[in-house]
Amino acid sequence: MRVSLFCVAATWFAPTALACTCMGDSTPQKELRQCDAVFTGRPIRERIIKIDYSGSGPRMERMREFTFEVSSVWKGGVPRRTKVVTPIDSGMCGYAFDLRVPYIVYARMTAGRLHTTICDWTKRLDRARADVKALGPAAVPGDRRPKA
Secondary structure, eight states: OHHHHHHHHHHHHSOOOOOOOOOOOOOHHHHHHHOSEEEEEEEEEEEEEEEESSSSSSOEEEEEEEEEEEEEEEESOOOSEEEEEEESSGGGTOOOOOTTSOEEEEEEEETTEEEOOTTSSOEEGGGOHHHHHHHOOOBOTTOOSBOO
C-alpha cells in the first residue's frame, strides 16, 4: 500500500514533462517560403548560451548555438559564417547537429537570431538530395545571385 501511495504522490506532484510534437506535412518549396533563411553548411562550433525571450530578463532560456561555415544559400542573404540556435534538447525540439557533417538548414528569425528545430526541414545534406533539386540554383554566401 505504501508503494502505491508513493507512486500516486510521485506522479501527482511531478513536474509536467514537455514533449516535442511536430505538425503537418510540407515540401521544400513551402519551407522556403515560410523560413527566413535556407542554406547548406557545416557546423564548426557549438556552445551553450542563454537568451532572454521576454525582453525583461526573467525568462532566460538555455539554447545551443552553432556556428556554420556556409556553402550555399537559397534564402536570407546568409554570410559565409552564420550562427543558428536550437533548443538544448530534443524534448524541446532541439536539433542535434554533428560537427563533422554538412546540413541543409531551414531557419526562422526569432528574437533577432536564426532558429531551427527538429520540426523544421533541417537535415543532413547527404539525406537532402530531393530538397536541393526542388529548391533549384543557390547563391554563394553573402551574395543574392544564384550560382551559374
